[in-house]
Amino acid sequence: MTQAQADDTRVDWEAALVQRACSGDSRAFERLYREHAGRVYGLCLRMTRDVQLAEDCTQETFINAWRALPRFETRSSLSTWLHRIAVNVSLAKRRKASPVGPSLDDEEGTGGAIEWTLETPVEVREIEAAIGALPDGARDALVLHALYGYSHGEAAQMLGVAEGTCKAQLHRARKLLRERLNVEVG
Amino acid sequence: MSGADERKVGSLRELSPAIEPARDLWPQIEARINAERSTSAAAAPPRSARARAVPPRWLAAAAVVASVAVGVWIGRSLLPAAHPGAQSPLSASRASFADAPTALDVAYVSDPRYQRDRAALMKTLQARLAALPPPARAKVMASLEAITRAKQDLQNALGKDPGNALLQELLVNTYQDEMRVLTDVQASDAGRGI
Numbered sequence: 001m002t003q004a005q006a007d008d009t010r011v012d013w014e015a016a017l018v019q020r021a022c023s024g025d026s027r028a029f030e031r032l033y034r035e036h037a038g039r040v041y042g043l044c045l046r047m048t049r050d051v052q053l054a055e056d057c058t059q060e061t062f063i064n065a066w067r068a069l070p071r072f073e074t075r076s077s078l079s080t081w082l083h084r085i086a087v088n089v090s091l092a093k094r095r096k097a098s099p100v101g102p103s104l105d106d107e108e109g110t111g112g113a114i115e116w117t118l119e120t121p122v123e124v125r126e127i128e129a130a131i132g133a134l135p136d137g138a139r140d141a142l143v144l145h146a147l148y149g150y151s152h153g154e155a156a157q158m159l160g161v162a163e164g165t166c167k168a169q170l171h172r173a174r175k176l177l178r179e180r181l182n183v184e185v186g
Numbered sequence: 187m188s189g190a191d192e193r194k195v196g197s198l199r200e201l202s203p204a205i206e207p208a209r210d211l212w213p214q215i216e217a218r219i220n221a222e223r224s225t226s227a228a229a230a231p232p233r234s235a236r237a238r239a240v241p242p243r244w245l246a247a248a249a250v251v252a253s254v255a256v257g258v259w260i261g262r263s264l265l266p267a268a269h270p271g272a273q274s275p276l277s278a279s280r281a282s283f284a285d286a287p288t289a290l291d292v293a294y295v296s297d298p299r300y301q302r303d304r305a306a307l308m309k310t311l312q313a314r315l316a317a318l319p320p321p322a323r324a325k326v327m328a329s330l331e332a333i334t335r336a337k338q339d340l341q342n343a344l345g346k347d348p349g350n351a352l353l354q355e356l357l358v359n360t361y362q363d364e365m366r367v368l369t370d371v372q373a374s375d376a377g378r379g380i
Contacts, residue, residue, distance in 0.1 A: 062211075118195070148203050
């Protein structure tokens, strides 16, 4: 079986579980949770930088997803849909937990795609710590774009900012990572 | 985050997006979902007089259609081989079917008693359908069409993955669903519907 076939099978399997969950089957929804919890929690944790908050956000994400499941279009990606919910929940929790930080809304985007390769390999924990130390806006954009693979437009839409702002945040994230890791981020 | 991970990476894209929570968050999610479900069930308006008047057989037929629909979805979703992600719950569910008897469907449909009963029911089907009220007739025909499509889909899937015990089981369930619908139609009369 090719990877593409495997992906198709996975999507079909997921669609079947979504259908069953929509009809009230909580076991089917639990299987969807088990499949996606790691990526949702990873996103929430990186956005909130707080284990307790991230756990709350993950639970809230799946509860909101359960409520909204009948409106989910099975042709679209469940993973992306869950991430959108997770971003909204995390942003709301973060706003509640701490005052609003500085915004880059007026900055212009500074360029195109960034590859996010490191000139010298760096330990995972060191990079995670450097990402965790980034300002909220820059970190959000970096996590969605560089780790989760969303385009500038998708990341911007999820975060509720202009695409130019998202690009500016990514540029800022790259600059700060370069300084903190003392390596070139290409 | 990934605390003790001393692995080195040359790109941020090599970082795993997934981080497993330190504890299982599902029990609390499930509790909230169940609480919401019981609240909404308690707050639900009483069923209309029309709904209450629907005979039980009608509900049974609707349930048949629902189960067939689920069967088709599952059948379609599982062909033909295992998902390579070892941690997927799918692997576990497949494993649980691995020891199931194979060729269930062949054994079922080749049973002379099944063939005889089905032939007898099919013989009178058109006459029975004609005697039903139009809404009931339409519902039964839709059910039978869904069952026929389900059988075809499952047979096609089994053609690609003949050893898949889950598909075989779903196919047998579909044969049984068909028999239930045919039996219900047979037992119905024009006045009662099904």
